[in-house]
Amino acid sequence: MKQKFDFLPRITAIATQSHGVCIDKNGLDEQTLLDLLSSREPFDLSTMDKTDFKGDSFNFIQQVPASILAETTPVNPRSGLPALDYLRAGAKRGLHLITANKGPVVYGFRELTELTRQNGRLFRFESAVMDGAPIFSLFRGPLAGAQIHGFYGILNSCTNLLLDHMRNGETLDEAIRYGASIGITETDPSNDVDGWDAAIKVAALSNVLLGQSLTPMDVQPIGIRGITPEMIAEAEAQGKRWKLVCQGGWKGEEYQVSVKPEMIGPDSPLYTVDGTSSYVSFELDVLPGLGILESDPSPKTTAFGLLADLIDIAKSESR
Amino acid sequence: MKQKFDFLPRITAIATQSHGVCIDKNGLDEQTLLDLLSSREPFDLSTMDKTDFKGDSFNFIQQVPASILAETTPVNPRSGLPALDYLRAGAKRGLHLITANKGPVVYGFRELTELTRQNGRLFRFESAVMDGAPIFSLFRGPLAGAQIHGFYGILNSCTNLLLDHMRNGETLDEAIRYGASIGITETDPSNDVDGWDAAIKVAALSNVLLGQSLTPMDVQPIGIRGITPEMIAEAEAQGKRWKLVCQGGWKGEEYQVSVKPEMIGPDSPLYTVDGTSSYVSFELDVLPGLGILESDPSPKTTAFGLLADLIDIAKSESR
Numbered sequence: 239m240k241q242k243f244d245f246l247p248r249i250t251a252i253a254t255q256s257h258g259v260c261i262d263k264n265g266l267d268e269q270t271l272l273d274l275l276s277s278r279e280p281f282d283l284s285t286m287d288k289t290d291f292k293g294d295s296f297n298f299i300q301q302v303p304a305s306i307l308a309e310t311t312p313v314n315p316r317s318g319l320p321a322l323d324y325l326r327a328g329a330k331r332g333l334h335l336i337t338a339n340k341g342p343v344v345y346g347f348r349e350l351t352e353l354t355r356q357n358g359r360l361f362r363f364e365s366a367v368m369d370g371a372p373i374f375s376l377f378r379g380p381l382a383g384a385q386i387h388g389f390y391g392i393l394n395s396c397t398n399l400l401l402d403h404m405r406n407g408e409t410l411d412e413a414i415r416y417g418a419s420i421g422i423t424e425t426d427p428s429n430d431v432d433g434w435d436a437a438i439k440v441a442a443l444s445n446v447l448l449g450q451s452l453t454p455m456d457v458q459p460i461g462i463r464g465i466t467p468e469m470i471a472e473a474e475a476q477g478k479r480w481k482l483v484c485q486g487g488w489k490g491e492e493y494q495v496s497v498k499p500e501m502i503g504p505d506s507p508l509y510t511v512d513g514t515s516s517y518v519s520f521e522l523d524v525l526p527g528l529g530i531l532e533s534d535p536s537p538k539t540t541a542f543g544l545l546a547d548l549i550d551i552a553k554s555e556s557r
Numbered sequence: 558m559k560q561k562f563d564f565l566p567r568i569t570a571i572a573t574q575s576h577g578v579c580i581d582k583n584g585l586d587e588q589t590l591l592d593l594l595s596s597r598e599p600f601d602l603s604t605m606d607k608t609d610f611k612g613d614s615f616n617f618i619q620q621v622p623a624s625i626l627a628e629t630t631p632v633n634p635r636s637g638l639p640a641l642d643y644l645r646a647g648a649k650r651g652l653h654l655i656t657a658n659k660g661p662v663v664y665g666f667r668e669l670t671e672l673t674r675q676n677g678r679l680f681r682f683e684s685a686v687m688d689g690a691p692i693f694s695l696f697r698g699p700l701a702g703a704q705i706h707g708f709y710g711i712l713n714s715c716t717n718l719l720l721d722h723m724r725n726g727e728t729l730d731e732a733i734r735y736g737a738s739i740g741i742t743e744t745d746p747s748n749d750v751d752g753w754d755a756a757i758k759v760a761a762l763s764n765v766l767l768g769q770s771l772t773p774m775d776v777q778p779i780g781i782r783g784i785t786p787e788m789i790a791e792a793e794a795q796g797k798r799w800k801l802v803c804q805g806g807w808k809g810e811e812y813q814v815s816v817k818p819e820m821i822g823p824d825s826p827l828y829t830v831d832g833t834s835s836y837v838s839f840e841l842d843v844l845p846g847l848g849i850l851e852s853d854p855s856p857k858t859t860a861f862g863l864l865a866d867l868i869d870i871a872k873s874e875s876r
Contacts, residue, residue: 370843372847377700379699380695382865383868505729505829509830510826510829524689525852526852526853528691529852531826532848533846534846535844541843547703
């Protein structure tokens with residue numbers, strides 16, 4: 239980081255739901271943190287705390303020595319809370335904001351952008367859609383001169399994996415149990431299965447890239463619970479595959495969105511998007527289709543999105 | 558442009574191979590230029606010249622009132638000339654450089670980057686590979702924090718279209734005549750058919766993104782001349798399609814490149830890349846596969862790449 243970007247980030251404070259809080263204004267020792275994580279034992283971060291901090295998450299955000307808040311709490315598709323409030327608190331304190339959470343992007347994109355801007359700070363959220371694959375940064379940078387008309391794709395990797403397993407003869411419940419066993423399903427499985435995770439991503443892309451103000455409820459998603467073994471068999475017989483397809487964009491004067499299962503044939507780029515991969519295609523004024531395929535992401539990919547945001551912030555500081 | 562990026566580019570001088578030269582330091586009238594182009598009659602730009610310029614292309618580059626040189630001459634895969642010399646002349650004069658030409662990228666990437674850097678100028682070439690789809694800008698910006706190990710894809714849209722037509726029963730010669738009739742084949746069709754256009758793109762990606770110093774000759778491309786109707790039929794019988802596949806990347810300690818026809822099955826993202834579309838997939842330390850699909854580009858897409866470079870330069874000037 240020092241060599242390539244001429245900055246060296248320090249982790250000065252961490253607050254977690256179940257492992258406690260730690261703060262050291264000189265920077266926490268990263269190897270000790272990594273060792274704690276890899277031990278896979280319950281651990282208490284407060285043993286590393288040099289301040290004996292007492293207080294709640296808001297006190298933490300208001301008081302810790304830091305210039306950037308990176309927020310990674312679980313998503314709440316109905317309100318974006320509490321993540322949105324954490325980020326508001328950080329913005330009001332004058333911190334740069336990074337989140338991997340779709341909730342505050344959908345419910346707070348304009349507000350948090352404006353709050354951070356007032357302090358000359360940035361709000362970044364690359365990992366909120368398709369992990370660390372470049373989406374939002376693409377439209378801020380390389381595609382800043384293009385006009386986007388709409389998008390479609392496969393944005394929920396969990397249902398994509400479940401449909402793959404159902405194609406191989408498993409029931410939805412069996413597939414869900416498998417997904418949970420490898421840690422792929424989100425905290426609440428109905429978020430994925432009923433299309434809410436996809437809907438919140440459609441709202442996020444619509445709000446950030448296409449100037450809309452949608453909630454996931456506006457998307458009225460149709461999930462994959464209605465897909466029966468008979469429907470799977472029928473698709474196979476036609477040489478097609480069921481995919482949970484997301485769409486958003488302008489049809490004439492009207493902005494339309496949808497999340498629903500569709501039978502996809504082998505001539506669509508969606509056909510080969512399997513396992514936990516995702517795909518989005520953008521329709522631009524300068525190009526009818528620009529597709530981005532993210533194959534087999536790992537937690538490292540999500541972490542990279544946070545890092546890319548951090549680098550973007552560091553670059554803005556050095557200007 | 559003014560509203561979104563707070564700058565307003567002026568076209569002050571144009572030099573062409575067959576339509577003459579024109580120069581106006583106050584900016585050429587764009588509508589007049591567009592009208593000239595759309596008239597589709599032979600035209601003489603010098604009727605618009607306010608300077609009565611005499612001289613060759615090098616005098617032109619050295620003398621015209623400008624801060625940016627945008628170069629779009631045809632590619633020369635053996636040397637990158639004369640484009641490389643034009644750009645050298647521009648760099649030495651202290652101009653920013655933009656090119657849509659792969660030649661000077663392959664043969665002059667490091668030299669032109671260094672020459673422009675010495676004057677605080679930039680060398681940009683987004684359109685050199687996959688038209689205006691974001692490739693080089695992606696690695697400068699959103700993916701700057703990632704490490705690339707290699708890439709593969711379909712980088713020559715002409716042969717992709719020819720193979721499509723051969724799949725529908727045409728001979729290679731018939732397909733070539735069709736490609737020429739719609740203006741898809743490059744100036745020299747053997748550039749495409751024998752894999753040289755693909756090879757120069759493999760060299761460009763290798764040199765810019767992976768630190769190599771390759772020429773197209775190093776790639777030793779195998780083109781599509783050897784693809785017979787029998788081979789097409791055999792692929793069809795297996796449910797596969799012939800594609801001209803490009804590759805570059807590290808295999809252990811060795812950097813390997815290839816351009817050669819391969820039979821591709823329906824489980825590869827390359828299978829659905831048809832017509833004049835292109836595809837590239839990057840292998841990154843943080844993600845096994847990040848694919849970029851460019852569907853049905855037009856000359857507008859190439860023009861957008863030049864515009865994206867111009868915007869990038871304008872942003873650098875405003876810092």
